[in-house]
Amino acid sequence: MIDRLPHEKGFHVSWDQIHRDSRALAWRLDGKGPGANGSWRAVVGITRGGLVPAMIVSRELDIRVVDTISVKSYNHQAQADAVVTKSPQIDLMGDGEGILVVDDLVDSGKTLELVRRLYPKAHFATVYAKPAGRAQVDTYITEVSQDTWIFFPWDMALQYVQPMRGTD
Template sequence: MTDRLPHEKGFHVSWDQLHRDARALAWRLDGMGPEGEAGERGGGWRAVVAITRGGMAPAMIVARELDIRTVDTISVKSYDHQSQSAAKVLKSPDADMMRDGTGILVVDDLVDSGRTLELVRQLYPKAHFATVYAKPMGRDQVDTFVTEVSQDTWIFFPWDMGLQYVPPYRGTD
């Protein structure tokens, strides 16, 4: 048996599926935050921080579902196409808002090796880390996730894919 390339064991995620899974993430996070107004149901978040670029779509959906109006980003680069490298911060969120991370919900599309979340967790140790998808190697770095996939699965996100014509198996009509 030959080793598979990363794209050969693929999990293709459509926009519809991502939307459903990000809403499921929001449902899991509802009421888990430390904030809350007097007389209101507690568990609100001060802000959502998306890890760019993959976390932007899920963070937007989570922020909408949980009625969180303050949204910021942290840009961390840890991939060159399909090759992983050392994670480094390219852009940080507002420091006055972040403090130690208390009340902040950090959202990403996927935790793979966990290096990205490990770096962000060092910066904001009291933030809550949530991803839509999780792989076993990085699972310990995430507080809440929706779906676990095997470590050798490559997830094809909708922003990475394009639609194209596929001929039928039989005939040309």
């Protein structure tokens, strides 16, 4: 077995893939809200990674009320304590009843744990989930191993990559 750095076991997500997976998340959430006909009152995207999936989910489910919560839990690719740097509208949120909170990924679960404490009745949905944080999310699409680093399209640029084995 070859030892690899965390980023070397990468799961590369293209714009097309995040769009398809976010739409799949919307389909899974359709009709599952507590409102009339299973509707949701609003979508709250966790910035920054949750903004793209939140927009796609809100579009697919025709939810016009969209807000954000900004949580900082990474510092130069290392996890740190999660801190809210911007809250959603107080009058919108209440205890979270009828609110769909969306993020791109649940990793350790610390971000969602913090937001869940603030809005305990909200529904938490992510596109991707890792085992350590899976208990903090109510709905997700794809599970990846804890040691996989997900490369999202907004974090990448096209460039040559050496083959895993060999040089040509």
